[in-house]
């Protein structure tokens with residue numbers, strides 16, 4: 278990866294604003310941060326966070342965690358509302374969810390196009406270098422990694438993390454969110470799903486019989502977490518991408534052992550290697566579709582040889598589990614925008630809006646509304662969505678509805694499915710497609726190589742009979758407006 282180097286003399290003297298603390302200040306100013314004291318790392322912090330996510334509550338900053346010194350903190354719920362997500366993306370914080378999706382649709386192609394202009398900027402110093410632990414000082418248990426769920430196989434230090442790896446051939450630096458389960462004082466698991474970029478890098482090192490160098494930041498500006506957890510194209514560094522979002526390069530410091538770039542303003546960074554053949558059972562873990570799954574897949578062991586941390590460090594926690602969970606909302610918004618773009622790039626016309634609903638973790642249930650233009654149009658859009666890269670991984674159902682249906686309103690969507698879709702004719706099943714071991718259904722099928730099917734549900738009025746379809750039995754918008762106006766004390770104003 279190309280990067281500029283700034284000497285110590287030129288390095289900024291104040292902490293870079295690209296950090297979690299600056300972000301917390303901004304969110305506190307929005308009135309969306311709550312401080313929580315004296316919660317226990319063992320299940321209590323996790324259960325509070327889970328209930329809070331379901332209630333769409335504020336961002337929670339846990340301090341005075343039982344068994345840990347004051348100042349060793351954990352934050353959860355970072356991107357759970359439109360305002361917090363917009364603050365993270367450096368967008369206006371007064372946008373509604375549809376406005377945010379619309380804004381992202383405009384911005385995403387711009388950011389992708391400009392990413393190459395924002396290589397990360399190497400600096401010699403940064404808050405992450407405040408404490409450096411080596412040798413016997415390396416102790417992961419020094420930090421309050423939570424035991425998130427009752428059924429988890431261990432404490433997860435990395436959930437909202439950013440795992441930084443490099444392609445040994447091209448030099449491409451990838452940043453991915455891959456969970457880190459603490460095995461003991463010096464090792465964690467590193468769960469790398471097939472085809473994920475970190476795994477592709479690891480395979481190249483291991484095939485050459487070499488240790489795989491890794492640095493993992495477990496607390497940082499949530500912007501890095503947002504894009505470490507979505508599929509940017511092969512070869513594009515998330516550092517470049519967030520540089521384009523911020524309008525300035527991401528500031529990074531070289532790891533002493535691996536030379537890999539870690540965020541200069543990170544809270545905690547683990548540095549070390551995954552050695553060929555060193556694998557261990559990982560999990561169970563409460564996965565993002567709401568089940569403990571993929572329990573029997575051994576994963577690489579991350580041997581941590583250096584820990585860097587700021588004074589009073591903060592772990593960025595983002596526990597999945599039964600949706601809606603900690604990051605379901607943000608992934609829904611981002612994927613909805615990405616899906617819309619992908620369909621238009623594939624030449625689809627008449628797309629009104631797309632929605633990757635939280636109930637499917639932003640992946641398993643996609644809904645698209647279309648203005649039908651020809652016979653087979655809805656079906657074509659549905660098939661395309663089920664096969665394009667944004668919609669493929671862990672996809673299960675794609676529902677296509679007419680443009681009078683709001684895809685983000687599941688009551689309306691299921692009304693359309695119940696009344697406009699003739700099952701034998703309008704549900705198309707696609708078999709033997711890519712599946713994953715973390716899919717709960719795969720567990721019950723016990724397949725070594727997981728294949729799963731997809732269903733495309735065409736819930737649009739049949740194209741050639743659309744004018745003959747009975748009218749909707751609902752007061753017209755004008756009549757509703759008049760009645761609401763006259764009866765506002767009774768009915769209230771429309772939200």
Ligand SMILES: Cc1cc2nc3c(=O)[nH]c(=O)nc-3n(C[C@H](O)[C@H](O)[C@H](O)COP(=O)(O)O)c2cc1C
Nearest residue numbers: 436453454455456468469470473474475506507508
């Ligand atoms: C909180 C969270 C935890 C995740 N955990 C894992 C994981 O343990 N392993 C994995 O392969 N993907 C995991 N993912 C999904 C990947 O981060 C996501 O697919 C991302 O695009 C992978 O990065 P890559 O495309 O650069 O490989 C997680 C995502 C989030 C948001």
